[in-house]
Amino acid sequence: MDFLGAFSWINIRFLLQGLLITVEVAAASIVLSFLIGGFAGLIRFIKIPYLSKIVGIVIDVIRNLPLLLIIFFTYFALPQIGIRFDIFWSSVAALTIFESAMLSEIIRAGLNAVPKGQMEAGLSTGLNFSQTMSIVVFPQAFKAMVPAIVSQFISLIKDTSLAVIISLPELTHNAKIIYGQNSNYVLPMFIAMTVLYFIVCYILSLVSKFLESRQYNY
Amino acid sequence: MIEFKHVEKYFGAFHALKDINLTFNKGEVVVVIGPSGSGKSTMLRCINGLEEISSGILLINDLDIRSKETRLPEIRKNIGMVFQHFNLYPHKTVLENITLAPIKVLKKDEAAAIKEAEKFLNKVDMLDKKDSYPSQLSGGQKQRVAIARGLAMNPQMLLFDEPTSALDPEMIGDVLKVMKKLAKEGMSMIVVTHEMGFASEVADRVVFMDSGQVLEDSETQTFFDHPKEERARQFLSKIINH
Secondary structure, X not given: OOHHHHOOHHHHHHHHHHHHHHHHHHHXXXXXXXXXXXXXXXXXXXXXXXXXXXXXXXHHHHHOOOHHHHHHHHHHHHHHHOOOOOHHHHHHHHHHHHHHHHHHHHHHHHHHHOOHHHHHHHHHOOOOHHHHHHHHHHHHHHHHHHHHHHHHHHHHHHHXXXXXXXXXXXXXXXXXXXXXXXXXXXXXXXHHHHHHHHHHHHHHHHHHHHHHHHHOOO | OEEEEEEEEEEOOEEEEEEEEEEEOOOOEEEEEOXXXXXXXXXXXXXXXXXXXXXXXXXXXXXXXXXXXXXXXXXXXXXXXXXXXXXXXXXXXXXXXXXXXHHHOOOOOHHHHHHHHHHHHHHOOOHHHOOOOHHHOOHHHHHHHHHHHHXXXXXXXXEXXXXXXXXXXXXXXXXXXXXXXHHXXXXXXXXXXXXXXXXXXXXXXXEEEEOOEEEEEEEHHHHHHOOOOHHHHHHHHHHHOO
């Protein structure tokens, strides 16, 4: 083991560059999958003829595929039909596809968990459907969804490491390169990855705790 | 102002309403009674479009509820509804529960809406709880807030869907007292209930329903003294002597 050599300035910088890519890919995927997943969940909740069924089938297919396969798909298969992303956006696309499917189910379940009477009460006072959804139903659903959504985002951050397979220069990838040079660096690199992934994910769970505590004022 | 003409309602294969012909007039208090599953609540929920009728004609203020031009929010803002399980918004305070629709639908400014809301809260004797959340209230208090929420839209009519069925016996009186007050002030009301005392005291008419049909539609006095239908007689004797 060689901690001093492993944590040379140049290696630390290389690790942090990897961490930055991890955070960037995760952040882009979180934003996109929240939007797409939210929309898909809403479509399934309001039961639009045919459309909701089709969306449901697509979600079921995606949810039952390994994420690794989707990463291969966006990087190797999509270019075959003329859709070409670089490594960064291939990773974002794959994560977004996968996490949108997961999130849409969380959001649909959250909306379904709000008693039907809430929607009826809103409508019966003359609010239209979108007002009732946004003012009455969604805030209540969101409260129930926060823990599940945040833990989904935490697994998304960890799942970025799978993009190592298409050589995305994120944290795991860069750590691998460092300990590939010298087997004495293996243990120090694993310690470094453990600490860095933990810090990023833990920050997110603190956000979740904050959101929950803020929501429980009634 | 509300007219059912040969209205039918199916839930899948279940025939919930069978050839309903009813008229509800302005200023009238009508009590709808009947055994569970008789279609009373379904009939009531058709009036503000929470259930869609399968066939027949339902006119609300001369507007055909099934016509493409009829906008349900327009109908609903004139017809308040009070639910069995109150359905107050748990994430909003009592005051916010009441002012939400006047602000969003009637476009009242907040100060005016609050002033109005306080007036109605005072009427249902709940003004001191205006900043509480629904979870801090008892069932009877929640229901009185729900009535104030309905009143805040200044509706032409209030629908009550078993408003006291989910309440502890000692809370029922407070809610009925408020409802009687409204009835005396001339509010048009359709009340689905099992409260026979309330029916005989304030109703102008009683509608008796069983298995999706209207079996009897009579003046209150006539209904309680001489029910025409055997089924209504049976129901009354059960419910009064229990």
